[in-house]
Amino acid sequence: MAASYAYLGPEGTFTEVALRTLPEAATRELVPYVSVQSALDAVRNGEAEAAFVPIENSVEGGITTTLDELVAGKPLMIYREVLLSITFALLVRPGTELSDIKTVTAHPAAQPQVRNWLRANLPDAVWESAASNADGARLVQEGRYDAAFAGEFAAARYGLEALETGIHDAENAQTRFVLVGRPARPAAPTGADKTSVVLWQRDDHPGGLRDLLGEFATRGINLMLLQSRPTGAGIGNYCFCIDAEGHISDRRVAEALMGLKRICLQVRFLGSYPRADVAVADVRRPLPGTSDEEFVAAADWVARCQDGRF
């Protein structure tokens, strides 16, 4: 089973569609799991080589179940990310018309993305949450609800038809998925990479978080995500999940992580991996003074000064 990928199931959800865009998925057995937690546990206990789960959504923000699983427990590492545009279809049993629909269902995460559409088109329909969008489609097939919001690709699998497609309240609604495995040496930089870490502050004082972010800013590193997550120690106690531009083998990123390691209570490295949102050619140049060459030249200069050879 070590050559299998676990993913957040069931089959026929956006997660499976996103996973199948990865070339390496074609050579693995893809095994659906009932929850993010169980998919990641399968990796932790060696049952699966890697797990594929959603981690960020342009409407709902960071997906807290996934972040919390990566923040705690046995360390895991992110190897790949996939961005998928999300639009919903309204799936019904053949012959159903819009005026027949009294109940609708989908995963709770779908609700904010179809809310305005529902208000405009089915203001009186009663919403019931389903365990997944695919599960909602199955419940429509069984006659328990009148309609389900799901990917259009789910219609065929459940003998339903799409009464409406392209439903999305927010333009550019995207979900980001990650392929997570056990810690190992990160793949070599591609030139368009991202590094994920979790930071715990040593104590709570004015400027504490500003100083953590300063470790990135001082080295010209842009942040792509900053999501606070409760540590469980009560209201106001948070750690920070951060995605930063660059690869841990870039000198500026390595030095920022060293700075954070010195000043944080704890730093968890979650991986350096290729960015899905930008081509290598479109990556912005490092700020002046923050390229690898300049870091090396500066280190040489300090060494020469220490030797009295400047």
Add this chain to the structure above:
Amino acid sequence: MAASYAYLGPEGTFTEVALRTLPEAATRELVPYVSVQSALDAVRNGEAEAAFVPIENSVEGGITTTLDELVAGKPLMIYREVLLSITFALLVRPGTELSDIKTVTAHPAAQPQVRNWLRANLPDAVWESAASNADGARLVQEGRYDAAFAGEFAAARYGLEALETGIHDAENAQTRFVLVGRPARPAAPTGADKTSVVLWQRDDHPGGLRDLLGEFATRGINLMLLQSRPTGAGIGNYCFCIDAEGHISDRRVAEALMGLKRICLQVRFLGSYPRADVAVADVRRPLPGTSDEEFVAAADWVARCQDGRF
């Protein structure tokens, strides 16, 4: 109806219990609404004087529905906050024993707080989400599920009994609620206050967020919450909900807000209100150089310099 408070219903939830701890609630009609959105809309359209909704949870973090409602739409303002410790009871129909329980229900937000308890005590029970914890209790009363996680206070209302009480996976599990009204002059400072704002960055560049936080740090202001929320413009586009120590009438807070107004694309003021987590006597002293007196003295000194009278 202007003297009514809307709250996230139905009756018999933690929200109602928290609302009733506010002295002003005793003189108002308390009206349950089906969602955070509808409760806040009742305030926006003048149907209710204020709305009482959950905003932060020590297990789940910021409550995104509430934050997103405050971030967008017609401006609203926070007037009060309440902290409530959350522990669940397992409510069943009289006579039910633990071994009879095949299905359990509650609001999805309850799940992470009872997950470990469930795994240890009812590993085979099937979880079904309910619209609210009180609604879950009602569904148990009606025989649709065997047990519901809810506040112990909900047992009597639904003719149920508590098979187990004090269930909470995380120690110190607390929820923070806020009383939200239409914008008006904030109440005078109490000495232990909090200020909430939403910040939109002007552009995305290395150090951008560090610079925003610098406006607080430079004036010795501690942050109590930083929660990123998607702007809807696609993955990686976030605004920041921030709670800071102090009151907008404190010189250091007013000056930080002026600094943010200058450098941000947009700043939304969400109110200055008394803190529920600390007594006035326990508020830490401002850092040296950041008291109101020192701000006034420094402004006087600059004015004298500008006049050549130093």
